[in-house]
Amino acid sequence: MKRYGVIMAGGGGTRFWPLSRQAMPKQMLNLSGKDRMINETIDRLHDTVEKEDIFIVTNEKQAAKMLECVDGRIAKDHILAEPSARNTAACIGYAAMEIVKKYGDGIMCIFPSDHFIKNEPEFTKILNQAVQAAEEQDKLITIGIAPTFPSTGYGYIKFDKNENAIARKVEEFKEKPDYETAKAYVESGNYAWNSGMFVWKASTILEKFAELLPDIYACLTTIGDAMKTPDEDRVIQEVYPVIPKISIDYGILERSDDVLVLSGDFGWNDVGSWDMMKVIYDEDAEGNILVGDHVNIDTTNTISFSSGKMIATIGVDNLVVVETEDAILVCDKNRVQDVKKVVDTLNEQGRTDLL
Numbered sequence: 001m002k003r004y005g006v007i008m009a010g011g012g013g014t015r016f017w018p019l020s021r022q023a024m025p026k027q028m029l030n031l032s033g034k035d036r037m038i039n040e041t042i043d044r045l046h047d048t049v050e051k052e053d054i055f056i057v058t059n060e061k062q063a064a065k066m067l068e069c070v071d072g073r074i075a076k077d078h079i080l081a082e083p084s085a086r087n088t089a090a091c092i093g094y095a096a097m098e099i100v101k102k103y104g105d106g107i108m109c110i111f112p113s114d115h116f117i118k119n120e121p122e123f124t125k126i127l128n129q130a131v132q133a134a135e136e137q138d139k140l141i142t143i144g145i146a147p148t149f150p151s152t153g154y155g156y157i158k159f160d161k162n163e164n165a166i167a168r169k170v171e172e173f174k175e176k177p178d179y180e181t182a183k184a185y186v187e188s189g190n191y192a193w194n195s196g197m198f199v200w201k202a203s204t205i206l207e208k209f210a211e212l213l214p215d216i217y218a219c220l221t222t223i224g225d226a227m228k229t230p231d232e233d234r235v236i237q238e239v240y241p242v243i244p245k246i247s248i249d250y251g252i253l254e255r256s257d258d259v260l261v262l263s264g265d266f267g268w269n270d271v272g273s274w275d276m277m278k279v280i281y282d283e284d285a286e287g288n289i290l291v292g293d294h295v296n297i298d299t300t301n302t303i304s305f306s307s308g309k310m311i312a313t314i315g316v317d318n319l320v321v322v323e324t325e326d327a328i329l330v331c332d333k334n335r336v337q338d339v340k341k342v343v344d345t346l347n348e349q350g351r352t353d354l355l
Helices: 037-043 060-070 087-102 120-137 179-188 202-212 214-226 232-242 274-279 333-348
Strands: 003-008 054-059 079-082 107-112 140-145 156-158 172-174 191-201 259-264 289-291 294-297 303-306 311-314 319-323 328-332
Touching: 003 037, 003 087, 037 060, 054 060, 054 087, 060 079, 079 087, 087 107, 087 202, 087 214, 107 120, 107 202, 120 140, 120 191, 120 259, 140 202, 156 179, 179 191, 191 202, 202 214, 214 232, 274 289, 274 303, 274 319, 274 333, 294 303, 303 311, 311 319, 319 333, 328 333
Parallel strands: 003 054, 003 107, 054 079, 140 259, 289 303, 294 311, 303 319
Antiparallel strands: 107 191, 140 191, 156 172, 156 191, 319 328
16 A cells, blocks of 8 residues: 655644744754754655655644755645644544545554654664554554663553564553553563554544544544635634544544554654753763753763853753753753743743743
8 A cells, every 4th residue: 555654743842942942843953963853754764655655744833934944855735734733633633634535545654753763774674564564454553662661751552462463452551650660561571662653544543533533533524525625725724723632542542442552672762851862962971961062060961052152061960051042941950841831931921032
């Protein structure tokens, strides 16, 4: 079957403030020093999906900038603009309807736009195995990550490690656990991290919408009926904002008996916050990650990210220091998840110039 790539790129990346902004969120940034995260996501699909068959679903306000960022890799009409954020079920359903109505059924390979993957050949192998499983079994395939430590920051997928199959039946999805529970999960060998990457036929996921999320399916059908007509844009503007908000995980995957997990280890990380820069950059002898112009004296375990100005630190430990043209962040590394609170506070204060 024909293969399509669908990249979900509507997020704001608030935990990467002040570098990540509404007009230039994390997925559009070059954090690795090689290319923008969205372009790295596109390029790593080269052995599985043709570039002309890749779609990006993004926020309407980001669509023009997204087209500029991808630099000709994606056709203009393959950037699907959401009038409002309605979570991943709507995002994926919209892309599935677009594909079926305009291009014909095929295998959808769905990815977040802002993941870091170190071992791309292994990733490609796992992805192609997932495509084969979706073609042969007509199931919903989720790509899991073989856990390398007892993470409390990821959701988990339970399966039977003794099942004699590459793609194993999902027994249960687990929320982010505490440390002891996560440790037990990892030791059992029956769990994978939930990566948020999925593979299935476009027609199959639409059938699941009809069965499990009929309200959303009705909205998607209305949009689909207007596709390739003069009313398409108007109907999307009217209908999309009233689609119920729910994730694909809660709405479909956790309620379906037709989900398989294919677990792999290819150096994956979702790079969700500043402390995760350690997966992209090597630490120096003092445990520091230094990007840009800097002078560090008696500084340890610190992330220093300069966008232009020189950053000097003396006698500090376990900090994140980020400099941009109009803002500076100084944060205890153990509090990086709270960077989102800064964004929330700025929003409450009406500081749109810094958002």
